[in-house]
Amino acid sequence: MSRHKNRKQNPAFTQTSIAQEASKSIAPYAMLPLGAMMLAGSMSAIAQAAPEANKTLAPVTVKEKAEAPEGKDTLKVERTTIGKGNQLLRDIPQSITVITEKLIDDRNFDTVKDVLRNSGGISFQAAEGGEEDIKLRGFSLQGSGDVFVDGIRDPAFYERDTFNNDRVEILRGSAALLFGRGSTGGAVNQVNKQPLLVDQNEVDFTLGSHDYRRLTGDFNLKTGESSALRLNAMTNTADNNGAGSRINKRGIAGAYRFGIGEVDEFSVGFYQLENRNGINYGIRWIKPTSASPTSTSQLNGNLDPDAYYGMASDYNHGRATYGTLSHVHRFSSDTELKSTIRKGRYSRDQRATLWNFAGAASQPGGQAIGLNNFGPGTVLTRSAQNKVQDMDNLYGQSDLSSKFEALGYKHELLAGLDYAHEERKVYGAQTLTTAQTAALTRPNTTIGTPDDGASIPEGTRPFGMTQNYRSNGVGIYAQDLVQIAPKWKLLGGLRFDRMQADYYQFNANTGAGTSAYSMNIAKWSKRAGVLYQPTDLASFHFAYGTSFNTSGDAYSLGATNASVPPEESQNLELGTRIESADKRFSTRLALFRTTKLHERNTDPLIPIQVLSGKRHAQGIDLDFSGRITPQWEVFGSYAWIPVARIDVAAEGAEGLGQRPSLTPKYSGTVWTTYQITPQIRIGGGLNFKGKQQPNRNPGFFSPSYVTADLLAEYTVIEDKFIIKANVTNVANKLYGDALYTSFYVPGAGRELQITAKIKF
Amino acid sequence: MLLHVPQVLAADDIRTAQALLADAPWTDGRASAGPQAREVKNNEQLPHDCEAAQQIRALVTRGLDRSSLFFSATLPKKLFTPRINRYGGSSNFYGNHVDNAVRILPENGQRVRTDISCTVFLNDPADYDGGELEIQDTYGSQRVKFAAGDLVLYPGTSVHQVRPVTRGQRLACFFWIESMVRSDDQRRLLYELDMNLLRLRQEHGETEVATALTGTYHNLLRMWADT
Secondary structure, three states, X not given: OHHHHHHHHOHHHHHHHHHHHHHHHOOOOOOOOHHHHHHOOOHHHHHOOOOOOOOOOOOOOOOOOEOOOOHHHOOOOOEEOOOOOOEEHHHXXXXXXXXXXXXXXXXXXXXXXXXXXXXXXXXXXXXXXOOEEEEEOOEEOHHHOOEEEOOEEOOOOOOOEOOOEEEEEEEEOOOHHHHOOOOOOEEEEEEEOOOOOOOEXXXXXXXXXXXXXXXXXXXXXXXXXXXXXXXXXXXXXXXXXXXXXXXXXXXXXXXXXXOOOOXXXXXXXXXXXXXXXXXXXXXXXXXXXXXXXXHHOEOOOOOOOOOOOOOOOOEEEEEXXXXXXXXXXXXXXXXXXXXXXXXXEEEEEEEEEEEEEOOHHHOHHHOOOOOOOOOOOOEEEEEEEEEEEEEEEEEEEEEEEEEEEEOOEEEEEEEEEEXXXXXXXXXXXXXXXXXXHHHHOOOOEEOOOOOOOOOOOHHHOOEEEEEEEEEEEEEEEEEEEEEEEOOEEEEEEEEEEEEEEEEEEEXXXXXXXXXXXXXXEEEEEEEEEEEXXXXXOEEEEEEEEEXXXXXXXXXXXXOOOOOOOOEEEEEEEEEEEEEOOOOOEEEEEEEEEEEEEEEEEEOOOOOOEEEEEEEEEEEEEEEEEEEOOOOEEEEEEEEEEEEEEEEEOOOOOOOOOOOOOOOOOEEEEEEEEEEOOOOEEEEEEEEEEOOEOOOOOOOOOEOOEEEEEEEEEEEEEOOOEEEEEEEEOOOOOOOEEEEOOOEEEEOOOOEEEEEEEEEO | OOEEEOOOOOHHHHHHHHHHHHOOOOEEHHXXXXXXXXXXXXXXXXXXXXXXXXXXXXXXXXXXXHOHHHHHHHOEEEEOOOEEEEEEOOEOEEEXXXXXXXXXXXXXXXXXXXXXXXXXXXXXXXXXXXXXXXXXXXXXXEEEOOOOOOEEEEEOOOEEEEOOEEEEEEEEEEEEEEEOOOOHHHHHHHHHHHHHHHHHHHHHOOOHHHHHHHHHHHHHHHHHOOO
């Protein structure tokens, strides 16, 4: 009986027992089992069996299907390349949120901005230049060039698309050690799709509200034992993105990788994205009555987010083109050197309208506009907000990662050097002739006639170069992670940057040079931390890092800032990353304090900028991602910043003691899906953000909001054909997405999108 | 089915193998893995055509030839060229993964379906800490490590991993078998029938019942086998 019980509980053990008993009882030359009698013979003969004559076998796909799949298959990842090299997330003592292609697909994120909108701690400024300035923990990201593609700086302004993304990584807090200048709030890294050793193809077609049509193709072809080709293509059009901008873009990206997994691995890649979109430059804040104080300004609830009052001839054209060569040499299983060269050209040509309420005299009833008398008859004036600029960049970087034992300790060394050449040209409108002025004047419109189709020959406006910025920078860094005891690791790193930049200004009409400035930077950055990893499921860290922002971060210099030393920032973080026992689910939590010391400020007494400011942000951010059960998947990202303050300020800037603008107390997202049957999966999510002030803290707030998204997916043929429907902003909630002192860009209203996904 | 087959290699064979491995040209195990497996694989492997690998492979296949249990349990049709790996130092684990369903023999391009995975231990568990082979079967998770020269068989369909080696080195030879009987359950029934028949024959001789049941074994095999 007990034997029977034992068998039930542990059949494998019992199997072993049978085998042992049997083998004990098989004396030499005794009886053989039947299988052995029949087959006893040469295993080597079996191993060397001749190729089969039968050629009618179906094609066999050989896949290394391990538990660390690509971004297509998972919400949760364990490794990242954001820290340069290829590291376990648990070994990086810093908050990192990873948004994979699966989440991007599930939620139909078609721009990187969409992706970022769904992460805690992010906010957007609707900047004067129409540029999408991204803030992380309230610190400017894109303005300081903290956006990366495959770990390489990608500082140009263009509407980034997700069609070639395997995942998007958001690293929070100072990280100059890895990236050089910038990265006070953190860094965003788009990870491009890599050629893989499999044959897999996918075509997605989406139809949606506002005549939204998007077609993407992702083709991966294994071309040899260790080589593969991947091609991604996208075309996307729509009358409106739900927030007043039409979409018309296409992209293509290809990469060929050979020697995959071998001693020397090479890849050559090409990327091009072309946007011929429209632009909603912004909607004016509105006061309850024209006589109300500015501090009562609010979002205009009487305007649909998709209402467009710009010109039909407005546009936002951008093109990003880059080519990348990379090589990995693996000296041993523990040491590899990765080198990459990228050459990129980026152009942006924006012709936008900023509208305003016409003066009292032009309004019906002769009253200035407030919410009390706002209506279809309200007259709007339209003015030009144009921006034409190009960038031309060259980057080269080499990173060595090595594991070794020395002086009785295990070391993980990361070291490298990088070179950057950046050139930016800005063009300004030339003075118009009387005839041109007449032709290019934007006519007035009224609230009752959105999208009135009015058009001017905006493309004929003459431009001349006004600014030319050129810089050369080199950086060298080394970081060592030392295992000092079985559960403890110490991290230390240093980086040195040298950068030289020249900046010239020209008269747009004559081309004559008007002024020239130059900047020289030599700066050290530091990183130190301690990791405590009591089990392979839990990792705790305490870390310190610094970063610096140069006056050249926004690629412009002037008399007031050219010779100002870089701003300095530091980040303190206490955090943990914990995995479930089956490693299918992980959570991350960090307590941080980011301080910007010596912030640039304009001294009101002397018209130059000085490093006198100081501000800090302090809070908690957390993420969770993975599977709770095989059917139930979740992703969440949340940032709570209860403390944010301008500690030292200059007059005229955001005030002393105030909470910095665009730093909501809380922000985040949750998303969950459930596979009800093998065919049907449903999902839903929330995005939320606390109230926040536009830049320069004008004293009024964009209110807090929550929006909800839904997903329903039906698998028609498993792994072949899937249909899904997404509804975003289900309640058609009006909220301010990107904010500026005098206007805001609303978040997209309710949208329905239906996608057919074909895999072959 | 997880099956432990003891002493596939003789003591002499083990000593020979260990001597060959002492100064073998180890390479990064990840070099043979696809990009996804690379993420979880962290060990060292012998180049499959090096002298040491060839000699050890010969020792192992000779050992298999001698093992009647091995034949009964696997009913082999094709064997994927055995490989040799090492876990230790900083290359000390291979996270959860499922093996390729089909492998291509480098020698002749022939396809081998990996019905059964095999590991032959080349050194003793006393030589290292950790390094258990953990197999997630339908019965739950099993962790095993056996004496040098022993072999463990487990279904190729299972998710498995080699847990980190925290002291010393774990040396093993591993390979896959395409069985004449594709289904793990059917193979297991045949094996149990075979083993019990063996006992029956040993205890009672070749009785009428044993002969009839032998017929049943062969008929089942005829029904299920694909030669």
